[in-house]
Amino acid sequence: MSISTSYKNIFAVAFPIMLGSAAQNVIGLSDSIFLFHYSELDFAAIALVSVFYLIIASIGYGFSKGGQIIIARRLGEWDIKGISRSFYTLLIFEIVLAIIMFVFMRYGSSWFLKFFIKSPDIYEHSLMYIKVRAFGVFFSYAGISIIALYTGIARTKFIIVDSLILVVSNVILNYLLIFGEFGFPEMGIRGAALASVSAEVIGISIFVIYMILGGSAKQWGLNLIPKFEFGTFKNILKLSSPIVAQSVISLGSWFIFFSLIEVFLGQKALAISNLIRNVSLILTIPSWGFSSAINTFVGQMIGSRKRMGVMPIIRKTANMNLIITLILALPVVLFPSFTLYPLFGGENVNLIYEGRNVFYVLFVILILASVGMVYFNGLSGTGASMHGMKIQAGISVVYLLYIYLILKYANPSLELAWTAEILYWILVIFFSLKYMFSKRWYGKKF
Numbered sequence: 001m002s003i004s005t006s007y008k009n010i011f012a013v014a015f016p017i018m019l020g021s022a023a024q025n026v027i028g029l030s031d032s033i034f035l036f037h038y039s040e041l042d043f044a045a046i047a048l049v050s051v052f053y054l055i056i057a058s059i060g061y062g063f064s065k066g067g068q069i070i071i072a073r074r075l076g077e078w079d080i081k082g083i084s085r086s087f088y089t090l091l092i093f094e095i096v097l098a099i100i101m102f103v104f105m106r107y108g109s110s111w112f113l114k115f116f117i118k119s120p121d122i123y124e125h126s127l128m129y130i131k132v133r134a135f136g137v138f139f140s141y142a143g144i145s146i147i148a149l150y151t152g153i154a155r156t157k158f159i160i161v162d163s164l165i166l167v168v169s170n171v172i173l174n175y176l177l178i179f180g181e182f183g184f185p186e187m188g189i190r191g192a193a194l195a196s197v198s199a200e201v202i203g204i205s206i207f208v209i210y211m212i213l214g215g216s217a218k219q220w221g222l223n224l225i226p227k228f229e230f231g232t233f234k235n236i237l238k239l240s241s242p243i244v245a246q247s248v249i250s251l252g253s254w255f256i257f258f259s260l261i262e263v264f265l266g267q268k269a270l271a272i273s274n275l276i277r278n279v280s281l282i283l284t285i286p287s288w289g290f291s292s293a294i295n296t297f298v299g300q301m302i303g304s305r306k307r308m309g310v311m312p313i314i315r316k317t318a319n320m321n322l323i324i325t326l327i328l329a330l331p332v333v334l335f336p337s338f339t340l341y342p343l344f345g346g347e348n349v350n351l352i353y354e355g356r357n358v359f360y361v362l363f364v365i366l367i368l369a370s371v372g373m374v375y376f377n378g379l380s381g382t383g384a385s386m387h388g389m390k391i392q393a394g395i396s397v398v399y400l401l402y403i404y405l406i407l408k409y410a411n412p413s414l415e416l417a418w419t420a421e422i423l424y425w426i427l428v429i430f431f432s433l434k435y436m437f438s439k440r441w442y443g444k445k446f
Contacts, residue, residue: 010290010297010317026167027199028054031192032278033343034174040351042189044267045125047274048117051255052109052126053133056101058247060094060141066240068148070232083220087149089232094141101141105134116259119267125189132193139200146207153220162207170199242385246392253396257403261417264407269414272355276362276418279340283329287370290321291377298381311436314378318371325370333363361418368425375432387435395427 031050035042067090074082104112109130117123150159173195180186187194211222258277262270294317301310332339336352336359380388403420410416 007316007320010313010320027170027196029278029281030167030170030174031196032274034178035189035192036275036351038178038188040271041121041267042125042192043274044262044271045122045189046129046192047270047277048122048255048258048262049113049126049129049133051251051258052113053130055248055251055255056105056137057140058251059101059244060097060137061144062244062247063094063097063236063240064090064144064148065243066090066236066238067145068151070235070239071149071153080220083149083153084222085229086232086236087145087220087222088225089229090148090236091142091145093233093236094145095138098138098141101137102134105130105137109134116255118263122262122267122270129189129193132190133196136193136197136200139197139204143200143204143207146204146211149220158207158210158214162203162210165206166199166203169202170195173198242389245389246385249389249392249396253399256400257417257420260403260407261414264412265414265417268354272351272358272414273418275351275355276358279332279359280362280366283325283332283366284369284373286321286324286328287373290317291373294374294378294381298378310378310382314375314436317378318374321370321374322367325366329363329366333359355414357415358418361415361422365418365421365425368422368429372425372428372432375436376428379432379435382436384435384440391428391431391435395424395431398427399424 028050032043032046035046067086070086071083071090074086110127113123113126113130117126147159174192175181176184177187177191177195178189180191185191254277258270258273261273294314297313297317298310301307301313336356337349340352341349376388376391379391399420402423403417406412406416406420
């Protein structure tokens with residue numbers, strides 16, 4: 001198979017992934033942006049509780065990746081029954097997992113969040129959100145199972161359409177339910193949760209209708225539900241576990257980071273940190289696209305026995321990502337009040353001014369992350385996902401220890417706290433490069 005490693009082809013593969021990533025990020029940002037304009041308390045609360053929910057969501061997403069890999073392999077074998085069996089095994093597993101997560105969020109979150117949230121007001125508002133948001137886990141987990149199917153069989157066009165419907169629904173419902181417009185009740189942070197759940201219901205309903213009317217169900221043998229197969233479940237579990245662990249470690253570290261900010265620096269610092277996090281989510285959209293693309297390129301290179309081409313294409317991809325990130329980030333860092341006003345202007349615009357110095361730290365973080373994310377995902381693309389998990393676990397321990405010591409024993413400031421992210425990405429780049437240049441991945445089979 002001929003593999004083009006030109007900058008044009010790298011961008012052609014990465015760009016559609018960026019669009020999908022942008023749509024998913026907008027869904028997450030929508031709650032924060034509307035709550036930013038509603039109240040500082042709700043905006044501070046969503047900083048913590050949204051990361052908590054992201055951890056829950058990432059567990060389901062991580063397991064779906066294993067199903068996606070198996071479905072793609074069955075497609076290569078043109079095993080239609082195998083595709084159907086793999087999809088339904090994944091779907092059943094995700095629904096069972098969703099039941100467990102629902103029970104935990106509804107009845108265990110009040111106990112769990114007490115360990116991480118100091119402010120009674122933030123704690124109360126976090127529970128307001130998560131108690132409602134818990135109902136969405138069923139639709140979220142079922143939805144990512146369907147996305148895993150369509151990604152695995154390389155039919156991704158409708159995923160973009162469905163994501164856009166999800167975004168538009170979420171934005172409209174957030175406006176109506178948070179502020180109580182057009183006769184709807186004013187619900188604040190509860191409204192944000194209900195809007196997200198409702199958007200997920202709309203999204204999965206439209207996808208199921210498309211599957212039935214578009215003929216996908218019959219074409220891929222989905223009109224008959226096969227018997228649950230433990231062997232398929234075992235394969236999904238084996239492939240997915242390191243990916244799930246990486247997501248939980250990464251997002252768990254973020255959750256603890258934000259809880260430490262709230263404990264040591266207070267509600268205002270937490271609100272500013274949430275603003276920085278949301279800006280970061282927007283500016284790392286290219287990084288997510290290029291990182292996903294490098295998984296494909298590395299896999300193709302190794303599969304075609306062209307291992308010598310792996311490092312050059314990772315380097316090219318990292319360079320392109322760095323340049324695009326710089327172009328996007330510079331205006332935001334130099335003129336945050338102007339560039340961010342359309343999204344974060346209004347009564348709480350002072351948060352942009354008060355967080356100005358943190359934007360300079362964010363700029364360094366974005367530069368390092370644009371390189372680190374590509375190299376780390378290149379490592380995973382070689383099949384060394386277990387080694388990647390070990391790297392992430394070790395770095396996360398150092399990261400959390402650093403932030404704790406800085407906030408407890410140094411002269412704490414928000415700018416200094418955010419330098420923990422700089423340390424994190426320096427270590428990611430170092431250990432990723434060390435492993436890749438060691439060539440231990442040459443013998444990996446997957």
